Amino acid sequence: MNVLKNEILNLLKENSSLAGVNIGSVLERPPDRTKGDYALACFSLGKALKQPPNKIAEEIASRLKPSGLIASIRAEGGYVNFRADPVKLLPLVIKQIIADKEKYGTSSVGEGKTIIIDYSSPNIAKPMGIGHLRSTVIGNALYKIFSELGYKCIGINYLGDWGTQFGMLIADYKENKEKYSEFNSAFLSERYVAFNERAKTQPELLEKAREEFKKLESMDSENMEIWNRFRALSIKEFQHIYKLIGVGFDDYSGESAVTNIHEVIALIENKGLCEISEGALIVNLEGYKTLPCLLKKSDGATLYAARDIAAAIGRHDKYKFHKSIYVVGADQKLHFRQFFKVLELMGYDWAKDCVHVEFGLVRLSGEKMSTRQGKTIMLEEVLNEAINKSKQIIEERPKELSDKTASVNTEEIAKAVGIGAIIFNDLKNKRTRDVDFNWEHILSFDGESGPYLQYTHTRLASLLEKAKHAGYNTENSLPVKTELLAADEEISLAKLLNEFPETLEKSAENYEPSILSNYLLELSSVFNRFYRFHKVINDSDKDLSNARIALVRSLKYVMAKGLRLLGINPLEKM
Ligand code: ARG
Numbered sequence: 001m002n003v004l005k006n007e008i009l010n011l012l013k014e015n016s017s018l019a020g021v022n023i024g025s026v027l028e029r030p031p032d033r034t035k036g037d038y039a040l041a042c043f044s045l046g047k048a049l050k051q052p053p054n055k056i057a058e059e060i061a062s063r064l065k066p067s068g069l070i071a072s073i074r075a076e077g078g079y080v081n082f083r084a085d086p087v088k089l090l091p092l093v094i095k096q097i098i099a100d101k102e103k104y105g106t107s108s109v110g111e112g113k114t115i116i117i118d119y120s121s122p123n124i125a126k127p128m129g130i131g132h133l134r135s136t137v138i139g140n141a142l143y144k145i146f147s148e149l150g151y152k153c154i155g156i157n158y159l160g161d162w163g164t165q166f167g168m169l170i171a172d173y174k175e176n177k178e179k180y181s182e183f184n185s186a187f188l189s190e191r192y193v194a195f196n197e198r199a200k201t202q203p204e205l206l207e208k209a210r211e212e213f214k215k216l217e218s219m220d221s222e223n224m225e226i227w228n229r230f231r232a233l234s235i236k237e238f239q240h241i242y243k244l245i246g247v248g249f250d251d252y253s254g255e256s257a258v259t260n261i262h263e264v265i266a267l268i269e270n271k272g273l274c275e276i277s278e279g280a281l282i283v284n285l286e287g288y289k290t291l292p293c294l295l296k297k298s299d300g301a302t303l304y305a306a307r308d309i310a311a312a313i314g315r316h317d318k319y320k321f322h323k324s325i326y327v328v329g330a331d332q333k334l335h336f337r338q339f340f341k342v343l344e345l346m347g348y349d350w351a352k353d354c355v356h357v358e359f360g361l362v363r364l365s366g367e368k369m370s371t372r373q374g375k376t377i378m379l380e381e382v383l384n385e386a387i388n389k390s391k392q393i394i395e396e397r398p399k400e401l402s403d404k405t406a407s408v409n410t411e412e413i414a415k416a417v418g419i420g421a422i423i424f425n426d427l428k429n430k431r432t433r434d435v436d437f438n439w440e441h442i443l444s445f446d447g448e449s450g451p452y453l454q455y456t457h458t459r460l461a462s463l464l465e466k467a468k469h470a471g472y473n474t475e476n477s478l479p480v481k482t483e484l485l486a487a488d489e490e491i492s493l494a495k496l497l498n499e500f501p502e503t504l505e506k507s508a509e510n511y512e513p514s515i516l517s518n519y520l521l522e523l524s525s526v527f528n529r530f531y532r533f534h535k536v537i538n539d540s541d542k543d544l545s546n547a548r549i550a551l552v553r554s555l556k557y558v559m560a561k562g563l564r565l566l567g568i569n570p571l572e573k574m
Contacts, residue, residue: 002498002499002501002502003093004069004084004089004495005038005502007068007069007070008027008038010068012027012060013394015063015064016063016064017049018060021045023040023205026042027039030079035076035081036072036074036083037082037083039079039081039082040060040082041053041078042057042078042079042080052093056078057075057078060075068088069085069092070085071085071086073082079256082403086485086486086491089498090490090494092251093494093495093498093554094478094480094497094551096548097554097557098476098477098554102557104501105501105503105561106150106531108150109505110146110149110151110508111151112152113152114151114154114319114321114322115151115154115322115324116154116156116315116323116325117139117142117146117326118158118318118327118328118343119139119155119156119327120135120241120242120247121157121158121159121160121254122238123160124160124185124231124234125169125192125230125231126189126234127186127237128191128237128238128241129379130362130437130544131361131362133289133307133422134326134426134435136247137422138327138513139155139357141427142508143565144564145508145565149504151322153250154321155248155249156252157254158253158255158311159234159235159253159254159255160255161231161256162254162307163303164297164301166212166230167210168195168196168199169188169191169192169226169230170197170213170226171212172191172194172195173210173226184233184237184239185233186378189565194545196462209298210299210301211434213301214299214301222354231256232476235252240380241379241380243353244383244384245419245422245423246567248567257313258310258311260310260313260314261302261306261307261310262302264294264310265281265306268309269281271346273342273346274295277292279294280294280295280297281295281296282294283295283338283342283345285338289342290334290337290338291334293339304335305338305339305342307336308335309342309346312324312339312354313343313348316348316350321350324353324354326355326357327357327358328356329358330360331362333356336354340354355511357511358431358432359429359432360432360433360435362434364437382422383419383422385421386418386419386422386442387414387415387420387422388418390413390414390417390418390443394413398433417451417574418452419568420450420451420454421442422442423568424517424568425441425449427513427517427566428518429447431511431513440555448521453521453559454565454570455457456523456559457563457570457571458571459528460552460556460559461556461571461572461573463537463549466537466543467536474553475553477546477553480549481546482547482550485547485548487534489526489529490534493526493530493551496522496526497555498521499519500519500558500562516566519562520559520562520563523555523558524559528545536548536549536552537549
């Protein structure tokens with residue numbers, strides 16, 4: 001727990017008229033840091049206390065006396081602003097981090113709770129899309145952040161590996177075996193598109209596809225074997241990508257593994273929730289101003305929503321989850337609203353613990369980047385291009401930026417920088433916002449980018465390396481005279497470091513890795529400002545050097561951990 005915030009909370013609990021108010025939720029970090037380090041927003045309290053917010057703020061401020069870590073308390077425009085006493089806060093923060101090392105920020109708030117994270121979940125027989133990459137990256141970051149807070153995470157890759165489209169592919173395969181001598185997922189998706197095209201003038205093809213899917217659903221061995229080949233090939237391609245970006249899953253059970261589906265559909269029917277509409281089995285959600293949830297087609301084939309309902313029930317039976325989150329594009333909002341509602345109507349109170357963690361599109365110079373329609377963008381090519389471009393940039397950089405003396409492995413560095421750049425681009429903005437895919441911004445070393453953070457981390461590393469060579473103890477220089485760290489940037493850095501643990505908590509609470517990524521950007525920018533104006537190693541002032549080395553050491557722990565939690569591999573050298 002943040003020591004400063006804790007003291008403010010205690011002070012408020014003991015000395016204000018806020019009994020019964022969840023103070024933690026109204027105590028925030030003011031956007032304008034010149035106002036204070038924490039601010040109590042009195043606006044939402046106004047109603048309950050029947051007073052204007054500025055009056056409440058003044059009242060509270062007048063009752064409180066600064067003490068301990070708190071240097072000043074002032075009311076301003078409906079806020080009570082609290083400011084820390086840096087002389088007291090700094091040594092606490094630095095001591096804590098040097099003692100905890102990479103464990104700083106780790107907590108046990110989630111102990112005993114399971115979080116299911118459904119992420120990536122691409123569709124087989126199609127190349128993985130750029131949207132699935134975004135899901136993979138966001139889901140992976142959330143997995144790591146929640147795990148760091150003590151939750152048990154189960155990462156599920158819910159492959160889209162079932163549905164009538166496989167009836168079409170099997171029908172096509174059986175008629176055109178010679179064309180399938182060697183193939184990849186891009187080929188399969190082209191065949192699928194072409195089949196649909198042909199079916200427009202030859203509707204009997206659809207009948208054939210339905211039959212093939214029916215046979216697949218009844219486990220016909222020939223169809224199962226064809227389907228299995230398509231599936232295995234797709235998974236192999238996906239795993240190339242997962243390996244490149246360093247992501248794994250606990251469970252690969254996709255839609256085909258949902259075996260309780262007929263049971264669940266019967267249960268929904270027995271609860272009197274179903275209707276037949278144009279031959280299809282649906283749950284009417286008119287009363288909730290929502291389009292109907294489709295369970296079965298008129299030919300009896302089960303649908304996506306029905307499988308998700310059955311899968312959710314299966315997940316709850318198996319894991320008794322605290323939360324079950326679905327990291328899926330905002331274009332599926334309706335689908336999640338529908339099936340969550342059906343779970344609720346079925347009487348499952350845990351339906352409220354299912355969360356659609358939605359995210360925006362990836363746009364290539366303003367257009368939707370898509371693997372459908374015409375131009376297919378192959379993800380693996382995009383990732384390899386990021387690595388190659390990074391390599392070029394690293395090799396062409398001015399001398400002073402690169403460490404040519406050390407044995408640096410350019411391949412490995414280019415991979416960490418290139419992949420890190422792509423990952424960071426997906427995580428730097430609020431997830432619901434669309435992402436602009438722009439190579440120049442993604443790979444820029446001085447913008448708000450992955451390479452910029454990597455570069456800051458290597459700066460921290462090389463500073464410590466230099467200090468070590470100069471004979472300083474860089475691993476544990478304590479005790480140091482932290483009172484010497486009195487420059488604005490130093491105080492800001494210590495305050496930011498103090499906020500790291502709650503940054504992780506907030507990222508988790510809001511399912512929002514961007515809270516962490518923006519924190520790291522802020523940390524980098526303050527450090528780089530500090531570095532511009534101050535010398536860390538200065539032999540004529542060893543005490544100051546030691547104090548600054550301890551600060552840099554602390555920064556490096558937090559920076560490295562933050563990057564790792566986002567799925568980015570921090571580098572020692574570039
Ligand atoms: N395979 C789906 C798609 O690509 C995403 C699945 C997301 N997860 C889920 N439980 N529906 O659109």
